[in-house]
Amino acid sequence: xxxxxxxxxxxxAGRCNEGVSMSSPRTFRSPSPSLVGYSLNRRGLMKGAxxxxxxxxxxxxxxxxAQLELGTASGEVTLGSNYSNALPQQGLAAAVAALPNKNIxxxxxxxxxxxxxxxxxxxxxxxxxxxPWFAGYRMRFFADQGLLGDITDVWDAGLNESLSEGFxxxxxxxxxxxxxxxxxxxxxxxxxxxxxxxxxxWTPPTTMDELMSLAASMQExxxxxxxxxxxxxxxxxxxxxxxxxxxxGYQFHVDLMAGKESWTDDRVKNxxxxxxxxxxxxxxxxxxxxWEEAAAAxxxxxxxxxxxxxxxxxxxxxxxxxxxxxxxxxxxxxxxGTGTVEAPIDGWMMAREPSNVGAAKELIYHFGxxxxxxxxxxxxxxxxxxxxxxxxxxxxxxxxxxxxAVAAAPNVTQFLxxxxxxxxxxxxxxxxxxxxxxxxxxxxxxxxxxxxxAEVIFxx
Numbered sequence: 363x364x365x366x367x368x369x370x371x372x373x374x375a376g377r378c379n380e381g382v383s384m385s386s387p388r389t390f391r392s393p394s395p396s397l398v399g400y401s402l403n404r405r406g407l408m409k410g411a412x413x414x415x416x417x418x419x420x421x422x423x424x425x426x427x428a429q430l431e432l433g434t435a436s437g438e439v440t441l442g443s444n445y446s447n448a449l450p451q452q453g454l455a456a457a458v459a460a461l462p463n464k465n466i467x468x469x470x471x472x473x474x475x476x477x478x479x480x481x482x483x484x485x486x487x488x489x490x491x492x493x494p495w496f497a498g499y500r501m502r503f504f505a506d507q508g509l510l511g512d513i514t515d516v517w518d519a520g521l522n523e524s525l526s527e528g529f530x531x532x533x534x535x536x537x538x539x540x541x542x543x544x545x546x547x548x549x550x551x552x553x554x555x556x557x558x559x560x561x562x563x564w565t566p567p568t569t570m571d572e573l574m575s576l577a578a579s580m581q582e583x584x585x586x587x588x589x590x591x592x593x594x595x596x597x598x599x600x601x602x603x604x605x606x607x608x609x610x611g612y613q614f615h616v617d618l619m620a621g622k623e624s625w626t627d628d629r630v631k632n633x634x635x636x637x638x639x640x641x642x643x644x645x646x647x648x649x650x651x652x653w654e655e656a657a658a659a660x661x662x663x664x665x666x667x668x669x670x671x672x673x674x675x676x677x678x679x680x681x682x683x684x685x686x687x688x689x690x691x692x693x694x695x696x697x698x699g700t701g702t703v704e705a706p707i708d709g710w711m712m713a714r715e716p717s718n719v720g721a722a723k724e725l726i727y728h729f730g731x732x733x734x735x736x737x738x739x740x741x742x743x744x745x746x747x748x749x750x751x752x753x754x755x756x757x758x759x760x761x762x763x764x765x766x767a768v769a770a771a772p773n774v775t776q777f778l779x780x781x782x783x784x785x786x787x788x789x790x791x792x793x794x795x796x797x798x799x800x801x802x803x804x805x806x807x808x809x810x811x812x813x814x815x816a817e818v819i820f821x822x
Contacts, residue, residue, distance in 0.1 A: 589660045605636055
């Protein structure tokens with residue numbers, strides 16, 4: 363049977379098509395993000411000599427075929443997708459097309475990224491066989507509820523050899539089983555166009571004073587310093603994270619995410635006070651602007667910078683990132699420096715009861731391998747691959763910089779909505795940050811409400 367990819371603009375009834383309250387009953391609390399962080403070894407940097415030919419599929423070892431019987435599954439497997447923008451959509455299709463077993467038919471059920479994320483709890487009641495999601499804390503939350511399928515045997519089939527121990531930790535549930543396979547990751551920072559900086563003789567700042575001076579120079583030239591969009595109520599979380607761990611350090615940040623610190627703490631209030639001083643440097647009225655619309659200002663040189671993830675590269679024509687670079691958020695508190703970076707891991711999970719277990723495991727195993735990851739990145743090079751078998755000589759300078767920055771970081775966070783309870787992120791934090799952006803003067807009341815709700819959500 364020839365492999366077939368079916369892309370659906372909307373999904374079947376009952377999947378991601380209605381609003382949802384995140385207040386469904388919980389079983390166990392996820393651990394503090396500090397316990398499920400990850401580090402990257404540098405072995406991937408040594409793989410450049412492999413050459414593109416090495417990326418042809420090969421089953422890693424006989425044990426892999428024996429355990430999962432790779433290559434023997436057949437029939438249809440459904441793949442959920444929140445890869446709704448053009449390049450990610452095309453990259454996913456390329457990765458699926460590289461699946462070696464042509465007897466498997468992959469039907470892709472695609473929905474808008476924000477819609478998928480906001481409706482994940484409802485979706486998981488009737489999911490596709492293979493599910494896109496995020497590593498670490500947020501994955502464990504759903505694994506604790508028994509909504510995901512155990513894929514420990516997928517890891518044992520050979521992924522342990524090409525994915526670092528840190529990635530495995532980020533893919534492991536509280537019961538010690540694996541429920542997730544990493545597929546790509548990226549870094550949050552301040553992105554800019556080097557050509558614009560060169561035209562104006564600007565250099566990337568390393569301190570807040572330098573950042574403020576650079577922003578003032580941009581304004582003098584009629585350029586908005588920061589592109590900014592918060593439609594969906596998640597993009598602003600990235601700015602909060604950068605400010606919080608720069609000002610208060612990694613441990614305070616992850617403890618705040620885990621409900622162990624208070625949102626009314628003076629340290630948190632200072633974060634918002636600093637953020638308020640930076641708001642005049644950003645595009646106005648961000649809550650009504652998508653991140654893609656904000657990114658267009660960066661691409662068109664109407665804005666000089668943008669606090670965002672590497673995926674912003676997908677908004678450049680043909681995904682060409684040759685005129686895109688980033689610098690880590692400048693130091694604010696010398697006690698903590700710039701040692702913490704934010705590097706979310708995207709990947710795949712399996713439904714608790716997939717309609718085709720064998721095909722689902724073959725597909726999710728494939729996504730964890732170099733051929734799938736390289737196929738995706740060849741189309742959308744706005745991330746880097748977790749597999750150490752990917753040929754990094756094919757990476758752009760931007761991808762190499764991302765890989766090196768994350769590998770060198772002493773502390774790595776995921777993202778606010780991945781490092782805390784999904785219930786808190788979706789029902790509390792997202793709206794609270796949007797309210798702050800709409801009316802910064804109301805921050806005291808906002809923080810009091812956040813803390814009151816956090817106490818309920820994180821109660822034992």
